Each structure stands twice: as structure tokens, then as C-alpha cells.
Amino acid sequence: MVNKLLSQLASVEILTPKIDDTLWFFKDILGLHEVGxxxxxxxxxxxxxxxxxxxxxxxxxxxxVKEIVWRTYSEKDLIDSINIVNSNGLGLGWDEGEPDMGVGKGYKFILPSGQIxxxxxxxxxxxxxxxxxxxxxxxxxxKPTKGVQAKDLSHIFIFAYNDESLAKTVELLKRLTFKVNEILKEGDKRIAYWMAVNGTAHDLAVSLDPSGVPARLNHVTFNVDYADDILKAADFYTDYGLEIVGGPLRHGITDSHSLYVKEPGGNVxxxxxxxxxxxxxxxxxxxWDTKEDENRWLYYWGHVKEAFWHGSPIPANRVSDELKEIVRQKLGAKI
Amino acid sequence: MVNKLLSQLASVEILTPKIDDTLWFFKDILGLHEVGxxxxxxxxxxxxxxxxxxxxxxxxxxxxVKEIVWRTYSEKDLIDSINIVNSNGLGLGWDEGEPDMGVGKGYKFILPSGQIxxxxxxxxxxxxxxxxxxxxxxxxxxKPTKGVQAKDLSHIFIFAYNDESLAKTVELLKRLTFKVNEILKEGDKRIAYWMAVNGTAHDLAVSLDPSGVPARLNHVTFNVDYADDILKAADFYTDYGLEIVGGPLRHGITDSHSLYVKEPGGNVxxxxxxxxxxxxxxxxxxxWDTKEDENRWLYYWGHVKEAFWHGSPIPANRVSDELKEIVRQKLGAKI
Amino acid sequence: MVNKLLSQLASVEILTPKIDDTLWFFKDILGLHEVGxxxxxxxxxxxxxxxxxxxxxxxxxxxxVKEIVWRTYSEKDLIDSINIVNSNGLGLGWDEGEPDMGVGKGYKFILPSGQIxxxxxxxxxxxxxxxxxxxxxxxxxxKPTKGVQAKDLSHIFIFAYNDESLAKTVELLKRLTFKVNEILKEGDKRIAYWMAVNGTAHDLAVSLDPSGVPARLNHVTFNVDYADDILKAADFYTDYGLEIVGGPLRHGITDSHSLYVKEPGGNVxxxxxxxxxxxxxxxxxxxWDTKEDENRWLYYWGHVKEAFWHGSPIPANRVSDELKEIVRQKLGAKI
Amino acid sequence: MVNKLLSQLASVEILTPKIDDTLWFFKDILGLHEVGxxxxxxxxxxxxxxxxxxxxxxxxxxxxVKEIVWRTYSEKDLIDSINIVNSNGLGLGWDEGEPDMGVGKGYKFILPSGQIxxxxxxxxxxxxxxxxxxxxxxxxxxKPTKGVQAKDLSHIFIFAYNDESLAKTVELLKRLTFKVNEILKEGDKRIAYWMAVNGTAHDLAVSLDPSGVPARLNHVTFNVDYADDILKAADFYTDYGLEIVGGPLRHGITDSHSLYVKEPGGNVxxxxxxxxxxxxxxxxxxxWDTKEDENRWLYYWGHVKEAFWHGSPIPANRVSDELKEIVRQKLGAKI
Structure with missing residues (x-):
């Protein structure tokens, strides 16, 4: 019997220093709908x-990224999941959720990669x-009549900040019943993992970026209904002054069509x-192996900007004092 | 913790009186690959x-349709699943599978709708x-370089031959951990169910056709990689002399793009x-309700031929003597 | 040396009794841009x-439809074209155009089918x-970020109101250098023509509808950038309460993908x-022949509503008194 | 009245040192049909x-490239076109064509860029x-049921080998009634032209490559029916071992979606x-300006390999002795 504690990635909270421009991007270009x-x-x-x-x-x-929210499969699974994060000393306690939007109380924890x-x-x-x-x-x-009508949240891709951070993050996620579908290694070292609880190629991915800075975001991803929407989005992005940082391409890992943009607030x-x-x-x-397979794991065809991946990842978000404190206490990291 | 005994629909065996033409259809037009x-x-x-x-x-x-094969999530789940079908008196015993193709032994049973x-x-x-x-x-x-490069098996849609047959089939499938996503009713009567074990809108559907003839097939479905492949297939179908029986359309139920054809052997x-x-x-x-929602459950836009659905379903396949005997014994049906 | 007097269909003026709803359709759903x-x-x-x-x-x-505007290839071609319509007694004189929008003076005439x-x-x-x-x-x-981003005006399809009206219309259009690409006949009678000046399969079409009512519009057509936009439009149309009257389909005649809708004002x-x-x-x-080819000329695959074509064409627009007077004088029609 | 001597690009003859592999590419991957x-x-x-x-x-x-064939609009236009090339001293005389394929006699000439x-x-x-x-x-x-079903020949893109070669080539093509739609300049110097006789953005393009080697080919282009075919082709190309040299992309110049591959024989x-x-x-x-517009003229989005354009164009085809002799005599070039 399949053992799933989590049913799906429910929502992601991201930060932006340019709220108006960021909202223009998500609403007018991606076609997301504002609910509150x-x-x-x-x-x-x-x-x-x-x-x-x-x-x-x-x-x-x-x-x-400020917070990543997963739904469990049942109330019991919530308890079991909490026990897992607490047994790792990662628990941060309850918050009340967003009851007016149908989202009840949740138990917060810190990932060994630093994200909440x-x-x-x-x-x-x-x-x-x-x-x-x-x-x-x-x-x-x-369907909204705006932009490319992004369909739904697909996945979040996060960075781990050193080798131990990566190893512990993956270990925790496996215990939380994520299934690892594909792995990238560099020589003998495993540097990235694509995994899912929902049956897709990935609803979560984590890669190593040895910056020493915890809690960093690689990117957040939405699905589109048609492959042509990828092309249409590329057109919108370039002509409306947004910077495409990768694609249109087809990933070797996950075998999916992709397009990366930096939204006006700086998130990919x-x-x-x-x-x-x-x-x-x-x-x-x-x-996959970065040497043997070169960049095909990232773009089997198409292209990404050099700066996008590993080395100088974007966005280079600063860590808040509050989060630094949690990271120090819970992860024992010096930052 | 999610309770899944079955992981996925693994394969379907269909019958054809015109093997060469049927193979031309699946290989040259759909682009399936022959493995043996x-x-x-x-x-x-x-x-x-x-x-x-x-x-x-x-x-x-x-x-x-001759046989529908599901994989279980584990060996224990196989035992548990067998116990379920046996407890309903539906078990037919083991067969050896196709070991040279990596498919081991399997336990056969008859669905209350008559299919094996x-x-x-x-x-x-x-x-x-x-x-x-x-x-x-x-x-x-x-990807093969032929036809529309059908990606993978999506689902099978079967008929139940009377009210009791439908009710018992759905009851069994629920016990086998299918999740029912959408239901069609006609007045007060539920006449069709769309369900899945794999997380999609449906990897199995069953509808009532009160013909009294058990084991009938509605259709078998494959996914394509691009929406345009639906249009390309419509072009191939019409120009190469195949009969489109529905679509291109978008289903109200399951919210998917669809195209139905009768392959040369008679299966949809x-x-x-x-x-x-x-x-x-x-x-x-x-x-959904056939009155309130009219045909939108079947085609929210697009169209299907009258004859395709309920009333004169295709193909009207005869039942073999061997199967008749099983149906009489196991289902107690008079045929 | 190719003999072209006209370079292209420049614009069409249509009428609507529901201006606000019609504008919502063209701007929010089709994604046209308002310039004035x-x-x-x-x-x-x-x-x-x-x-x-x-x-x-x-x-x-x-x-x-109120007016159909074609651009000529040169000033001399304008004079030559005017001479042609005048030699048929169809000239109606100059109007000043829309100088503030870059459209200069134009010479108006009545088509033998009654449109201006x-x-x-x-x-x-x-x-x-x-x-x-x-x-x-x-x-x-x-590209506007709304709707399906209709690309540009493709063609107008008009009705001729009796046999003579059709014959004379086609005769005039040939003199104005339209190239006839495809013809539909019903038995021995030719009932529709697809033609172009711009090198496409058609930027103008005319068909017989023996209603006796002149100047009627069959439909106006815009191109889209992607085939998937046809599917996306079908989704918008149905879910936002518009009536699809044909498609998605592929025409036998012109070999193009198509979707017909009745906009809120009643025009197709x-x-x-x-x-x-x-x-x-x-x-x-x-x-093509309506008997031999059945409906394949209209939809090689896909479907249109019965009422859409010949017999009960839409929209059944009334003729203004002013136009009636012109029709009587110029075409000698009794209406 | 529009002045067109040529109606369209009818065919292109290309050379390959690997005929079998090249045919596999065009037939199995592009889906072209062999007629003889x-x-x-x-x-x-x-x-x-x-x-x-x-x-x-x-x-x-x-x-x-060995030969580029254009059809004229009429027999008289053929005579007039011949007079133009002869008046430039570029005529090479008649050949008999391919009568068994419906292509009659033709008059050969050398372009100032060296191609026949x-x-x-x-x-x-x-x-x-x-x-x-x-x-x-x-x-x-x-439609063949193979590959991506390339629809029809779109255009040929040739190189001119020095400034004078480019200027004279464009001058000749304008006299042959090509309409120049877009131009690329580098500083004060015009280095490429996109032009057409058939009403599209381009059915011919020519760019400067100051190699001194005449008659070189940039690439030959076919249209596809669906934008998704571009993505599908990229998949075939990479997985079947062909080298993509550019795309999927959208050109700034001509506003079209594109994908470049090097076929096994070496032609792009x-x-x-x-x-x-x-x-x-x-x-x-x-x-467009290579400085002001950077590479957007070539890829408004997407990407091409550095080596593809200007500098080290591919394929670097050698010039035959026969052609060298013609180039020396007709163009006065030292090679």
C-alpha cells in the first residue's frame, strides 16, 4: 500500500520588493486570478x-520564498508528519492559517535547506x-481572459546551501514520503534531486548551491494548458520587457517543456x-551526470543563460534577521 | 495515509478481426512501437x-476487449486485492503472464460488468x-518518427450491461481503491463513473448500457504530447479513410481534449x-445530469456522432462462448 | 506580369445592436485593440x-455588414478600379475616409450582392x-495580453441573394482581379466562390442564399497565431456564454482550421x-460538389450546426431604408 | 498595378556527400515525399x-546549393526576366528541365553572389x-505519416561573398521584382536583406559573408503546419543525433518561429x-542594426549557436571547378 503522508504542494509564498510590477506580471501576463x-x-x-x-x-x-505549504492526506497524516519534523528538531509551531480562505491551522517547520x-x-x-x-x-x-492563463502551481525548486544541508533536506523529504524520480550528480557528488508526492515528475526539487546562504529560492513553476502557451509567453516576456533566463526548452530531467523568466520583483x-x-x-x-551528460539534463534542446544555474543563481535574496535566528537555532548554521 | 492497492493501468488486450489493418492504424497512424x-x-x-x-x-x-491488467503497489497489495475479488466470488485464478517481456504472473478475475x-x-x-x-x-x-506519436496508455472505458452490473462494478472498483472523480446521472439514476488510481482525472471509466450483453468495450485511450496532435490525428483519420466518431472536442467531464476514431477492426x-x-x-x-447539462458533460465544445454514445454503442462485440460460461457462473447472468 | 488592381482587404465595418457586449467580445475575448x-x-x-x-x-x-474597404495597388489602380465599377453602373461616389487614422478618400460602390x-x-x-x-x-x-490575440483580418464572406446576383458579383470581382481558388456547386449550379487578391486561399468569399434579401453577411474572419488559439477560443466561447456555431474544424475548401461563433450582437x-x-x-x-463531397467542403473534420449554412443563414439582418433605395436604383432589385 | 515577373520559388537543388543519411533526414524526420x-x-x-x-x-x-528555380508569372514574364539577367551579362543559357515531372525548359543564370x-x-x-x-x-x-510533415518549401537564404557581390545581387533581385521587407545593417553598412515575390515576409534572403568564396548557402527552409511541430522536430533532432544550430526561437526579422538543424550531409x-x-x-x-538591436533581429527569443551566423557560417561548401570557371567569366571574380 502506497505510503503518502502529503497529498500535494498547496501554495507558495514569495516576496517581492516591487509589489505592483510583480502583480502586473502574475495577473496580466501569467493570467493568475486575485482572490484577496x-x-x-x-x-x-x-x-x-x-x-x-x-x-x-x-x-x-x-x-x-517565505513559506511552502503542503497538504497532508488526512488529519492522522498531519500528526505523523509533525512527529517527523519534530523528531529532527525542525518544528516551529502552529499558525492559524487563512481561515477566511478555507485554509486551516498549519504546523510550521524549517527545512534543513533553510526555507520555511x-x-x-x-x-x-x-x-x-x-x-x-x-x-x-x-x-x-x-479561464481568465488575460495573459497565458497559467493553469495551476506545478512545483517549487529550492537551493540547499551546503552538502550537509542538501543531504539532510533530501533525507527529511523522503521521510515525508516524497518519491525521488531523478538525481543529478557532479562526479561522485549528488547535487540535485527531483521528487514528487503527487505522481508527476516533480512537485519539488532541491539543488546544491554552496553559497552558505540558507533559504534561497531557485524558482517557482506554473503549468500551462497548451505547449503553444510557452511560445506565447516568450513573446509576451520579451516584448513587454521581461528577461527570459531560459527556454523555450525541453528539460532532459523530467522531460517537460519549460520557459524561465525573472519577474519584475526578481524571482525566477x-x-x-x-x-x-x-x-x-x-x-x-x-x-544524470554533469560531465557525461553536459547540460542535456537541464536543456535537452533549447538554451538557458549561463548565469541562471549553479554558480550565480538568481535571485540572490537576502535573509531576514528573523529567519537567520531560526536557522542558527534550528540548523546550527553560522550565518 | 492514502490507501492505494493498485498503482496503475498497465495494459489492455483488445481483439480485432482485421489484424493487419488494425496494426497499420496503431503503428503508422498512432505511432505505437511493436515490441513483440x-x-x-x-x-x-x-x-x-x-x-x-x-x-x-x-x-x-x-x-x-479481452483483458485489462493493473499493477499493484506491492506484493502485499496484490494479495489484498486478490482477497477482495475472491471475497466477491469473482476470482478466476492465476496465469503466468509474459515473463519474456518482464510481466510476471497475474491473478485473473471477472468484473461485474463482464470484462476480464x-x-x-x-x-x-x-x-x-x-x-x-x-x-x-x-x-x-x-519517440517513433511515425504518425502522431501516441505517448502512453491513458485509460479504458467499459460498459456495464444493467443497473446491478454497474452498481457492483463501481462497488468493487472502490474497494480496489479507485477514486471516483466525476459521475453522470440520468434523472435519479447514476449511469457513468470516471475514476482513477493514478491521480489523473480518470484511468478507468464505466457507463451503463442496458444491452444485457456483458463485457463490452466503450473505448481505449492514449495520451498525446501536444494538443496539436489531436488536430493532426483528425487530419490523418479523415484523409486515410478512418471514421471519426467524436471530436476534436473538450470533455466537460475530465476537462480534457479528445478525438474518437473507429479503428479498422471496429474498436473505438x-x-x-x-x-x-x-x-x-x-x-x-x-x-453531472444528462438533462440539466445536456451533452456538455461529453463535449463542452466540439461534437460527437449521435450513434457513438448510449443507445447504439460501438463496437457491438459478440461475446465468446468461453466468456459466456464465466459470466454465467461468476455473475449469475443469463446470456 | 500579374495583374492586380487591389492589394488587400483593409477593413470591414459591421453593425451591432449591442455595442457594449460586442466590444467586450472583440476586445476581451478576441483581444483586438481599440484605436479610436x-x-x-x-x-x-x-x-x-x-x-x-x-x-x-x-x-x-x-x-x-455596412462597408467593405479594399486598398488598391497604386493611385492609377484606384482610377482603373473605379472605372470598372462605374462601367457596371455600381458607383456611389467618394467619401472622405478617416484622415485622422491615416485612411484617405475612397470611392464607394455597391456590389451586385448588395453590400457596400x-x-x-x-x-x-x-x-x-x-x-x-x-x-x-x-x-x-x-500583442495585447487579452483573450486569444487575434492577429489580423483574414477575410469577409458575403451572401448573394439570387442566381443573377451571385453571377454578377463574381464577374465584377474577377474584373477587380480577384483570383478564384475554389468553387462549390450544387448539381449543375455554382453556389459559392472562394477568392483572393493577396495570395492566400481566400480573402473574400461569396455564396448564394436565395433569400431575395440583399447585402447580407455570412461572416467576418480573423487569423490567430497558433492552432491552439482555436482550442483556447472554443473554451472561452463556451464558458463565457457565447454560442459556437461551427468548429473546431478543418475546412475542405481552403484547408484551414476554423471556429465560428455568434458574437453578442448577432454577427458570425x-x-x-x-x-x-x-x-x-x-x-x-x-x-467541389455538395452531393459528391457532402459536407466535407465545409468541414473535412469537426462539425457545424445545421442552421449555420445555407437555408437559415445567420445573422438575418434587416436592410436599412437607405440601402434599399440604393439597391433598387443600382441593382434594379425589387425589395 | 503590381509588377511581378516571378510568381514563386519553385524548387532548390542541394548537394550532399551523404545521400542516404540526408534522405533519411528529409523523408523520415521532415516527412518529405519522394517523387522520383x-x-x-x-x-x-x-x-x-x-x-x-x-x-x-x-x-x-x-x-x-546547386540551383535555385523560380517560376515566372507568364511566358512573357519569362522573356522579360531573361532580358534582365542577360543585360547584366549573367545569362548561362537554356536547359531542358524535367519534362517527365512537369517542369519545362528553363533559362539558367548566375547570381552576383555566385549561386546558379x-x-x-x-x-x-x-x-x-x-x-x-x-x-x-x-x-x-x-500528409505523409512520417516525421513532422514539412508542408512546403518556404525560402532559401544565400550568402554574398563581398560587398559588391551583395549590392549587385540585391539590385538584380529588385529588378526581378522581389519586394524587400527587412534589412539588417552593421553600422553604416547593409549586410542582409529579406525579400519576397509571393507576399510572405520572405521567400528569399541574402546576407554578406566576406569570405570571398562565391555561391555559398546559408540555409533552406520548409514550413510546418503547427507551431508544435517546431517543438516536435527539436525532439526528433536531438534524440536522433542531429545537431540543432538554432532555436526553437522567434525571429525578430520576419516575426516567424524557427528551428535550424544541420542535416547529415552538412546543409543547414x-x-x-x-x-x-x-x-x-x-x-x-x-x-535593423546589429549594434542597436543586438541579436534580436535573429532571435527575439530563443537562441542560436555562435558559430551559426556571420563569421563561421555553415556549411563551408567547396566550390566546384565548373562553377569557379563560371564565376570567373561572368562575375569577374578571382577564385
């Missing part, structure tokens, strides 16, 4: 995200009312189409 | 099917050697693109 | 239309300034992708 | 090419008989989708 605002945060969703929002954008003095995760069971299916209600009864809302956002579904129970992770 | 032949059967696969074959085509005097199912644990991941080996390391083989084969991923743990099935 | 308003008219353009506008939408008490045409030489290339200026230097403006608007380029100098028109 | 063989040449066509063949592949000891051109009037429309006959009556043949072959139609009579060429 609170304080300095705006809640957005793709037309096929099952819960109220999949992206929380919060104004800040820097770019970066949250485990939630109580989460209500969202469906639009009024004019945005779709006639496709399972579709949560009509990927659009994805295709890629495999993989629920093979006894899957052995595929291993 | 045995007796009167040919084994085919899409370029992204994980196991050796997903379609077994067997020469016969009629069209129809098989449960298998031992199944080896398949990867091409030689010229067909892909550089995408997770991709089992290169669907191509699919898109559709949602749904691993929501507490999902309540969406219910 | 005057009196009861709004001027719209696709991002790749070369002149200021390709669609003029005018509020009226009915749907329909206009011949213009003076027409300025349009290019956006400011934020809408595209970095693609030949592209007149950025088509989106087109692909179709052939045909500059073969000695091309003999292809002839 | 003669001596060391094979004749190929896309499914929508109007004449018998658009590509003649001839075995040789090098890659390169041919002017033909007598050319028969080609339509498949038998199984390949399409039901789309205007479509010359069914481009696939194209989209791009504008431009029959504007008083079009002023758009001018």
Missing part, C-alpha cells in the same frame, strides 16, 4: 488550482461563484508543459 | 509507457536498447490531451 | 494589421507609439489558422 | 508544394494519384511557422 488581499500580501490562483490560492505574494525589501515549510490538513476545495463560475463542473473557475518563475506522470511503485531514480 | 509477437497477438507500446507494452492486439473474429481483469505485481520497467534508446534518460525510448480508440491532475484527499465526486 | 471612437463607431485592430484599423464596429438596430464596397489608395502604415510599441520592428504593435465571427498560400499563376479553380 | 530518382539525384516534396518537387537532393563530394538560378514558365500543377490522393481537393497529396535546414503576410504596396523596408 491582506496587509502587504495578495493571494493569487491559477484557474485549475483546487484550493483558494496557490501563490501568496508579499511585499518585502527583497525577493525570495508548513503542514496543513484543513483545506477547503475552492469554487468560484458568480460570473467566474465555470460550466466545466470540476473546473474551479473560468517557470512555465511548464508536459512531463511524465510516474506512479511506478519500485522506481529507481534516474541519475 | 506471439501466436495471434502483437504487443505495442507508446514511447512513454513504463512497462514493455500497454496494448496487446489479438486476432479474433470480433472486436472487443488481471492483477499483477511483478512487472519490470522497460527501456529500449540500441538505436531506439533515448538520451532523455527517464524516457523509455525515442480515443486520443487525449490535458485534463486535470487530482490528488485532493477529500474530493467529493462532481455530479 | 467616433460617433457611434469604435475602431479596432489585430496586432498584425498593417493599417490603423481592420474592424469598425457601429451601433445600429441590427447586425450586419469602397476602394481606397491613400492609406498609411500604422505603428504603435509608447508602451504598445513592439520591439519586433515590423510588428505594428505588441470566424477564427482561422493555416490554409494554403497560392500564387500559382495558371491555377484552375478546384470544384 | 534520376542518376545521382532524388526529388522530394512537401505535401502542400504545388509542383512535382520542391527539393532536389544530389549526391556530391560536398554540401551546398533558373527561370521557368512551363510548370504543371502536381496532384497525387492512387492511395496518396487527398480528399482535400486542393491539397496536392495526403530550417523549419518555419508563422511570420507575416505583407502585400502592402508602398512598404518601406524595416531596418
Amino acid at each position: 488581499r491582506k496587509d502587504r500580501s495578495v493571494y493569487l490562483r491559477g484557474w485549475e488550482d483546487w484550493y483558494a490560492y496557490s501563490l501568496k505574494v508579499t511585499e518585502s525589501d527583497t525577493a525570495g 515549510g508548513k503542514l496543513v490538513w484543513e483545506m477547503k476545495i475552492w469554487r468560484a461563484s458568480g460570473e467566474l463560475r465555470s460550466g466545466y463542473k470540476a473546473r474551479p473557475m473560468k 518563475i517557470e512555465l511548464l508543459h508536459g512531463g511524465y506522470l510516474n506512479v511506478v511503485p519500485d522506481w529507481e531514480p534516474i541519475v | 509477437r506471439k501466436d495471434r497477438s502483437v504487443y505495442l507500446r507508446g514511447w512513454e509507457d513504463w512497462y514493455a507494452y500497454s496494448l496487446k492486439v489479438t486476432e479474433s473474429d470480433t472486436a472487443g 481483469g488481471k492483477l499483477v505485481w511483478e512487472m519490470k520497467i522497460w527501456r529500449a536498447s540500441g538505436e531506439l534508446r533515448s538520451g532523455y534518460k527517464a524516457r523509455p525510448m525515442k 480508440i480515443e486520443l487525449l490531451h490535458g485534463g486535470y491532475l487530482n490528488v485532493v484527499p477529500d474530493w467529493e465526486p462532481i455530479v | 471612437r467616433k460617433d457611434r463607431s469604435v475602431y479596432l485592430r489585430g496586432w498584425e494589421d498593417w493599417y490603423a484599423y481592420s474592424l469598425k464596429v457601429t451601433e445600429s438596430d441590427t447586425a450586419g 464596397g469602397k476602394l481606397v489608395w491613400e492609406m498609411k502604415i500604422w505603428r504603435a507609439s509608447g508602451e504598445l510599441r513592439s520591439g519586433y520592428k515590423a510588428r505594428p504593435m505588441k 465571427i470566424e477564427l482561422l489558422h493555416g490554409g494554403y498560400l497560392n500564387v500559382v499563376p495558371d491555377w484552375e479553380p478546384i470544384v | 530518382r534520376k542518376d545521382r539525384s532524388v526529388y522530394l516534396r512537401g505535401w502542400e508544394d504545388w509542383y512535382a518537387y520542391s527539393l532536389k537532393v544530389t549526391e556530391s563530394d560536398t554540401a551546398g 538560378g533558373k527561370l521557368v514558365w512551363e510548370m504543371k500543377i502536381w496532384r497525387a494519384s492512387g492511395e496518396l490522393r487527398s480528399g482535400y481537393k486542393a491539397r496536392p497529396m495526403k 535546414i530550417e523549419l518555419l511557422h508563422g511570420g507575416y503576410l505583407n502585400v502592402v504596396p508602398d512598404w518601406e523596408p524595416i531596418v
